[in-house]
Amino acid sequence: MADHYSSFEPKGTRWLLQRITAGFLVVVLAFHFMLLHFVNHAGDITFLGTQARMSQVGYFLTMVSFLIAGAFHGVNGVYNALVNQGLDGTQKTVVKWLLVAAGALLIAQGIRVATAMTGLF
Numbered sequence: 349m350a351d352h353y354s355s356f357e358p359k360g361t362r363w364l365l366q367r368i369t370a371g372f373l374v375v376v377l378a379f380h381f382m383l384l385h386f387v388n389h390a391g392d393i394t395f396l397g398t399q400a401r402m403s404q405v406g407y408f409l410t411m412v413s414f415l416i417a418g419a420f421h422g423v424n425g426v427y428n429a430l431v432n433q434g435l436d437g438t439q440k441t442v443v444k445w446l447l448v449a450a451g452a453l454l455i456a457q458g459i460r461v462a463t464a465m466t467g468l469f
Contacts, residue, residue: 362424362428366421366424366425369417369420369424370421373418380414399465402462402466402467412458415458415462416455419451419455419458420451423451
């Protein structure tokens with residue numbers, strides 16, 4: 349049997365954050381599906397309804413947290429998958445910073461859209 353290898357340092361910070369964000373994402377995704385696919389059906393979702401939900405501080409903070417957790421979880425997962433496939437040296441450093449930049453841009457744009465959806469700005 350092959351040895352198990354993971355680029356995650358066991359019990360390290362990134363290892364822990366990957367698991368915490370996974371749990372958070374499962375819970376918030378369930379909330380999202382329940383609210384926007386079962387309570388309100390897709391045909392009932394309107395811009396004004398979205399604006400009303402996003403103007404509630406708790407909902408806004410939940411969705412921004414969902415965005416940040418999802419971006420981190422995805423970027424961290426992709427990075428570690430590439431490292432597990434043998435990425436190292438300069439390529440590893442370049443990929444790491446490209447993924448950090450992509451994640452930061454995704455979060456910035458997501459917060460910009462979420463803020464615009466509040467209707468307050």
